[in-house]
Amino acid sequence: MAAAPGGMKPFYTALGVVAVAGLGAIGWMALRPHNSVAIPVDVTVLAADTAGFRGYLLGSAQAPVEVTEYADFQCPGCQRFEMMQFPTVRRQLIETGRLRWRYRDFPLDNIHKHTRVAAHAAACASDQNKYWEMHQAIYAGQPDWESAGDAAGFFHRYASTIGLDVGTYDACMTSAKYAGRIQASQNEALKLNVGVTPTFLIDGKLYPGGLTSDELKHLVDSLAPPPATP
């Protein structure tokens, strides 16, 4: 038997209560402070910011060739290189001791609003010796966070996923203590007339737009031929 329309009132009231309570809770969670972080731009670089630091290194100190990469975490070209070329470079050249990689931040703040926060998140991961894990997570997640209103939440997630002490990471992000280090890195790139990202510096020569893994291998082979196998 069909219920009388009047008998539906408690049901619709219950639906209304659930909808209002649910949307209210979601709204509160979306609008509450996100522990958002802002990394200042154009800060004065202090000597302490760069003491003993000239980029994030990967590979043997004895490697005969070094590549310095100037890159921006929010740049799509840098992401493509990181995801498609770098694993091969790492396996073929870095892990075999033939190449040392030096990563330097070159944040393009005017077009990439999250890039400096991303660079700082990676710097905070380096405090806990997980720079490259964070570096990889940030690039892998770039399609997710690059259009977000606030990317810091994504980086917080990556910090948790790669196993950082999240409390220490949060404190590092809030302090913005690596703003000077990032600025120094950007200043260095500007001084070298780096104009695009990624740009590689190899044996004193700049390679704007980067190189593929094959091109890098040929270059390394020409600069430091591999030892002949018997």
Next chain:
Amino acid sequence: MKLRMVAALLSLVGLMVATYLYLYKIGIVGTMVCGTGACELVQTSRWSRFLGVEVSLLGVLGYLAMFGVSLAGVQPALQQRRWPASALLLLATGALLFSAYLTYAELFLIHAICRWCVVSAVIVLLLFLVAFYGWRRGRAS
């Protein structure tokens, strides 16, 4: 009738949970309120996408469909019709199987539990039971 009302209420609660998870995934909700669970680990794992689509978005669409069907089923014109019960059972069965797959992934592949996912799994289980009971009752009468 009452069972369809319960189904509508349950699917509305599920819709809220799935919406929250989806808003988190697209960066609108900053950090997730999760208690001692491992929501972030689960939500950033590769199992948080299914065939390239966010699982939470599939949840939003699934709950929305179940809410629509159960709400339609309580309307006077459709209260005596059987198709809403069948459609609800079909949707709830799909949701239950998918939820079982996700729970398996949490327990045995990710080795972490997201409390919101558990809430959603319980809602889906209740929805299935309500849908099944409603469908059987309609068949018997």
